[in-house]
Amino acid sequence: MKIHVDIDCTPEEARAFFGLPDVQPVQAAVMKELEKRLMSGMQAMDPETLMKTWVPAGMANMEQLQRMFWQQFGGSDKKSGQ
DSSP, rough: OOOOOOOOOOOOHHHHHHTTOHHHHHHHHHHHHHHHHHHHHTTTHHHHHHHHHHOOOOOOOHHHHHHHHHHHHTTTHHHOOO
């Protein structure tokens, strides 16, 4: 024996029928806060800000790497001798 029941209702009607709480206001507040945080995080991803953050450190690290190679291969570190 098979019984097939087809119910046509909206999600709101189903929630009310089963006695579940309406979480739409909470969800809207969470989404608004998430959007605010994402937008503030996007400002840090600005290409100009990224370049200011990465380039000075990258250049200093490259200079240190070059000095290390010269020291390892028997070259002299002329900058530290001055």
